[in-house]
Amino acid sequence: xxxxxTAWNQSAVLIVPAGLVALVAVLxxxxxxxxxxxxxxxxxxxxxxxxxxxxxxxxSGIMSFGxxxxxxxxxxxxxxxxxxxxxxxxxxxxxxxxGSFLLQVQVHPVLxxxxxxxxxxxxxxxxxxxxxxxxxxxxxxxxxALLIVINVIIANWKAVTHGTSTIIGVPPVATLWNTLAVAExxxxxxxxxxxxxxxLKLRAVRxxxxxxxxxxxxxxxERIAAFGLSAFVVAIAGALYAYTNPFSSDSFYLTLxxxxxxxxxxxxxFSLWGAVLGTTIVxxxxxxxxxxxxxxxxxxxxxxxxxxxxxxxxxxxxLLVLVIRPAGIAGGQEASWPWLLLARRRARRLTDxxxxxxxxxxxxxxxxxxxxxxx
Amino acid sequence: MITAISYLIxxxxxGSLDALIAxxxxxxxxxxGLVNFAYGDIITLGAYTLVGTIAALSFPFAAGILVxxxxxxxxxxxxxxxxxxxxxEADPTTMLITSFALSYTLQNLEILxxxxxxxxxxxxxxxxxxTTLGPLQIPNLSLFVIGMTVVLLLGxxxxxxxxxxxxxxxxxxxxxxxxxxxxxxxxxxxxxxxxISGLFAAAASFALVAQLGQVNPTLSVLxxxxxxxxxxxxxxxxxxxxxxxxxxxxxxxxxxxxVLPASLSQFRDAVxxxxxxxxxxxxxxxxxxxxxxxxxx
Numbered sequence: 082x083x084x085x086x087t088a089w090n091q092s093a094v095l096i097v098p099a100g101l102v103a104l105v106a107v108l109x110x111x112x113x114x115x116x117x118x119x120x121x122x123x124x125x126x127x128x129x130x131x132x133x134x135x136x137x138x139x140x141s142g143i144m145s146f147g148x149x150x151x152x153x154x155x156x157x158x159x160x161x162x163x164x165x166x167x168x169x170x171x172x173x174x175x176x177x178x179x180g181s182f183l184l185q186v187q188v189h190p191v192l193x194x195x196x197x198x199x200x201x202x203x204x205x206x207x208x209x210x211x212x213x214x215x216x217x218x219x220x221x222x223x224x225x226a227l228l229i230v231i232n233v234i235i236a237n238w239k240a241v242t243h244g245t246s247t248i249i250g251v252p253p254v255a256t257l258w259n260t261l262a263v264a265e266x267x268x269x270x271x272x273x274x275x276x277x278x279x280x281l282k283l284r285a286v287r288x289x290x291x292x293x294x295x296x297x298x299x300x301x302x303e304r305i306a307a308f309g310l311s312a313f314v315v316a317i318a319g320a321l322y323a324y325t326n327p328f329s330s331d332s333f334y335l336t337l338x339x340x341x342x343x344x345x346x347x348x349x350x351f352s353l354w355g356a357v358l359g360t361t362i363v364x365x366x367x368x369x370x371x372x373x374x375x376x377x378x379x380x381x382x383x384x385x386x387x388x389x390x391x392x393x394x395x396x397x398x399x400l401l402v403l404v405i406r407p408a409g410i411a412g413g414q415e416a417s418w419p420w421l422l423l424a425r426r427r428a429r430r431l432t433d434x435x436x437x438x439x440x441x442x443x444x445x446x447x448x449x450x451x452x453x454x455x456x
Numbered sequence: 457m458i459t460a461i462s463y464l465i466x467x468x469x470x471g472s473l474d475a476l477i478a479x480x481x482x483x484x485x486x487x488x489g490l491v492n493f494a495y496g497d498i499i500t501l502g503a504y505t506l507v508g509t510i511a512a513l514s515f516p517f518a519a520g521i522l523v524x525x526x527x528x529x530x531x532x533x534x535x536x537x538x539x540x541x542x543x544x545e546a547d548p549t550t551m552l553i554t555s556f557a558l559s560y561t562l563q564n565l566e567i568l569x570x571x572x573x574x575x576x577x578x579x580x581x582x583x584x585x586x587t588t589l590g591p592l593q594i595p596n597l598s599l600f601v602i603g604m605t606v607v608l609l610l611g612x613x614x615x616x617x618x619x620x621x622x623x624x625x626x627x628x629x630x631x632x633x634x635x636x637x638x639x640x641x642x643x644x645x646x647x648x649x650x651x652i653s654g655l656f657a658a659a660a661s662f663a664l665v666a667q668l669g670q671v672n673p674t675l676s677v678l679x680x681x682x683x684x685x686x687x688x689x690x691x692x693x694x695x696x697x698x699x700x701x702x703x704x705x706x707x708x709x710x711x712x713x714x715v716l717p718a719s720l721s722q723f724r725d726a727v728x729x730x731x732x733x734x735x736x737x738x739x740x741x742x743x744x745x746x747x748x749x750x751x752x753x
Contacts, residue, residue, distance in 0.1 A: 144549055211737050218491055218548045219692075222684055223736060226729040229681060233726035335677070339560045346553055389568035396561025403554045404542040 090421060095272040097416035098357035099265055102128065105361065106261045119325075122257045124364035125264045126321045128357065130337075131344050132267045133314030135356040137307045138345065140280055142287035143217065146338055147224030150231035151201040151312040153333035155319025157235065157242055158197035160251045162188040163324075168250040175240040190254045194320035201316030202309040213304035216290070228338060235330040247329045255324035263321060267314050271353050274310055283307050343399045349409025354416040359409065366398070367391050458591055463714055469598035471706025472605035473663050475699045477683030478690060479612070480656035482698030485687060486629040487649045489548045493555040494535060496680035497562040498654060502528040502661030503671040504570060507577040517580050525658040532654030533647060544646075566673040574672040583666045601663045608659060609699065612652065616695075621648060629693070678725070682709075685732045691742025700743050705732075 102125070109121045134148045161183055164172060169184045176184055188196070212223050235242045274280045283303040285293040294300055322328060348359015369377075370391040377384045402409060481495050505527045509520040539558045543551055583600065586593040615622040621644075628635040628645045636642055664679065665671055682705055690701025708731065712724045720727075 142549075144553060211733060214737060215740065218552045219688065219736070219740070221549060221552060222491065222688060223733055225681070226685070226733050230726045230729045230733075233723060237722040237726075339556070342553065343557065343560070346557075387568055389564050392564035393561055393568060396557050396564060399557040400539060400554065400561065403550065403557060404539075407543070407546060407550055 090418065093418045093421070094353065094415040095269065097418070098354050099268050101361060102264055102268065102357060103261065106257060106264075110257050110261075118257045120368055122255060122260045122325065124360065124368075125257075125260045126255075126318050126325065127341070127344070127364060128264050128360040129267045129318035129321065130315055130341050131348075131356050131360050132264075132271050132353070133311050133318060134341050134345055135350070135353065136271050136274055136314060137304075137311035139350050139352065139356065140275060140283045140287065140307055141304050142351075143220045143224075143304075144342065144350070145224040145308075145311075146221060146342070147227035147231075148311060148315050149333045149338045149341060150228045151205060151315040152319035152322065152337070153231065153235055153330065154201045154204060154312075155194070155197040155316025156323040156328055156333065157248070157319075158200050158316070159190070159193040159320035160248050160323045161241075162186070162193035162196060163190050163252055164248075164250045165252075172243055172248065172250065173240065177240060180241075190252060190320075190324060194317050194324075197320045198313040198316045201319075202313040205312030206305055206309045209305040209308040210301075213301050213308060228334070232330060232334050242330065245330050247327045248323070249327045251323045251327075253324060255321050260321055263317060267317070268353065268357065270310070270314060271356070274307070275353065279303060279306055340395070343395055346399055346409060347402045349411030349413055351408065351413040352411050352415045354414065355409045355411035357416075358411050362410065363395065363398075367395060370394055461592060462594070463710060465594055465598055465602075467707045467710035468703075469595075469601050469706075470710055471703035472601050473660060473679065473702075474682055474686050474706040474709075475702030476605055476608065476656050476660045476663070477679055478686030478698040478702035478705075479609075479695060480653040480660065481680075481683050482687045482690070482693075482695055483612075483652050483656070484646075484649050486693045486695060487625065487632070488540075488544060488551075488646055490540060490551045490555065491548070491684065491687070492540075492653070493552070493680070494539070494559040494562060495555075495653065495657065495683070496676035497559050497566075498528050498531050498535070498657040499660045499664065499676040499680070500566065500671070500673060501531055501562070502658050503665045503675055504566070504575070506661060506665050507575050507671045510579070511575070511577040521658075521662065524661060525655060528658040528661065529651050529654035532650040532657065536647060536650040541643075541646075563673050570673070572673060574670040576670045577665060578669070579666055597663075597666050600666075604659055604663075608656065612695070615652075621645070625649060682728070685729065689732060689735050689742055691745040694742070694744045697742055697744035704743070 106121055106125065109118055113121070130149070130152055133151075134145065137148065138144050161173075164187070166185060166187050173184060208227060212220065212227065215223050236245050238244075275284070282293070282298045283306075285296075286298060286300050286303060290300060319333070322332070326332075344359040344363045345356055346359075347363055348357070349355025370386065373384050373386040374388050374390055375385075406412065477495070477499070480498075481492055484490055484492055484495075502524050506520055506524045509515040509523050510517065515523065535558065539554060540551065543554050546554075583597045586595055587599060588594075616626050617623070624635065624640045625645045625648060627638070628640050628642070632642070635645075660676075660679070664675055668675070683702065686701035686705050687698045688701070689704065690699070691697030705728070709724070709728060712727055713721065716724060716727070
């Protein structure tokens, strides 16, 4: 019986975030107008990106600045597979001979997205072999180098990518409903990974690399696995992006990288709940400020904020979170059933009260001051 | 031969700029383990200051430079106090992300206030003309940047070795806790490190503005990324390493520019950063590792 209850309590980790996303999307799908629906669809694509980033960065503890380059790879690969054959001749007149069969086919969007995901994962595993040997912020900067390298390649390899020009002609098949389905799938993948043996091993590495290595965990291998899975999910976000908007190499560069990292940091980098909560909160916030930039009416009041307020606000919000609550809004906690949270809070209040009555309060001795910033 | 020498001068001049930027980042990193993304924004804001004072307010050149130095040092100090002091005890990754957030905020603030379009400026004609040396024509700007870098490097060395504050700073970089026990004031040495990085940012601002004749909000993004790479391949926490790393990248960039065939030349930065990653694998501790180099697992 108690095992069943534990399982039920544990299931909140998956059901609460998945349910929150479904609730928001379904409410919008049923009651909101077309413009709002397409905003929610974009937010869902961002959610997939953030959940994908979380799979690697949350579990490994290494912030990656390079994940959006896999989104670019996903978008370009799925575009190459799904643009109608007639238009392909115009988009890619100088396509390399070896790959010219790609110009003769048009693949179903779902199949193309999966293929793009696998392709990005393969690239992630290949570049992961050197990158994943690094740790900490050195690894972060190496992933930033990866972002730059892939962006330079995409912007200049005109025969394959169309350069910095916009790619048009991809069938706009992404709807609110199928994007929601993919987002839920991404959440399930992230959940299954983090409770799997692999996920637990990588989390052990995150907490204590020496101890993890000592019990026989292959650090590099576990990181590569997470990096590849993350690239797969992120690339599918890229495919959905391609099925929604025209895009170019600039769509997946520093701006989107910053956005995804900001969302993850604000929500809380170390839990799935943080990733989902962060996307929900930040996308709501940015949507409101974007409205305000074009002029918003609240009753008789009209608010117009200058363009760029959204970005500045997002940056300041992220700074505040880092200073005040470095583990993010979720604070590294996974989601729990709301009534359990209430019960826990009540229990804590009771123990606190008992402690103060029995004068059990202890003074904390802070450790001697060490070198700031050194790990 | 002439071509080789002019390439060499290009390489030294570009290397000087990269070394200036790498040092500005390295001096703070060595002390507190912070890789400061927002360093680029100090440079950009400095560049706007220079353009604003000279072009818009028509200050004399020397006054513009003076204001530039005051502004970059002030920005660096305020940045330390407001954004980085609260996260000083956090791990390096958190500090890195904090500086990333700060950089993003400042860059968008620049767009918000100053607009995304480039602003142009004309510097004294000296900087756009050449010195003729026999068959050799050397851009004055290159000579000036090289000279400025040498002066700053010597000045930094003098400061670190011969002044009380400089010795305190070196001591703190070697062992912060021990230095504090011996009476070194943490806030003061860190503020001074930021002040120095502000000074180097002023030099980099000037060099970039003089090179391009204009300023825009993304002016310093690529130079600072190259500066990061310089700090890392030089050896984290070592100032000599940062200098060497900066010069190495300047040389590498010039060599790539010269040897890459025309069809591949636009991939120069991709090749450069790939080489940086490859180098990190072969020699993760960098060229001249400092004492605080990071433990690798």
